[in-house]
Amino acid sequence: MRNINTGAGAVEVRKEGLEAQINRLAELIGRLENKTVWFDLHQRLTDTDGTTSASLYLIRKEMKVSQKQLGDFCEALKQYLKNVSAQRDCFHVTAVRLPDGLSFVVYEFWDGEEEWKRHLQTAACKAFQHVKVDTLCQPEAVSAVAVPAAWCSLNRD
Structure with a gap:
């Protein structure tokens, strides 16, 4: 009792x-x-009006930053997230700082692979790529997978 x-x-x-x-x-x-x-x-x-995508393209980028370059990387990451979140074809973007304090994972949800590839050609993406060349202590690990759009629904009825 x-x-x-x-x-x-x-x-x-x-x-x-x-x-x-x-x-x-x-x-x-x-x-x-x-x-x-x-x-x-x-x-x-089963939506037949063609306006809803059945899947989203999830990009996962894992990066390990040099201790000396951490401040520069964080500033560039903030700007990158701001730029990407404003893009029409990006459903959602977020970054997670891992417990070691130097590793980051960025998750980007795109309407499709073609939209993500177009994003790679933007000035914001290229600028962040240049910062990564200068600040990462090992190559970035990038993976991509299509996920059902329903998994990412913002509707919480």
Whole structure:
């Protein structure tokens, strides 16, 4: 038995009963999330008006920066993220600084591979590429994959 203070007085609750309820609730939430994602994906894939893309192109760039060049890299990264997020064909862009403090991962979601390739020719992309040449201590690792657009939905109904 365990006492829980509810404000109206202490209530005794069996610990295993509470844990079982929490586990059951977590299971139900997981099922609901799976149904919502599947429905959203199914709806997007069967949309016939041609305005919804069935997939997005995810680019993952992992970079390790030289300690001496960290400040320059961070300033250039901020500017790059600002420029990319303003581009019409970029669904979303974000950067994560890893715990070592010198490694960064940038995730870019593009409407398609062709849109990303066009982006590679922009002045903002080329400028950031030049900064990376000067600031990275090892080659950048880039990977790309098509992901269902429904996974990236901003609609949280």
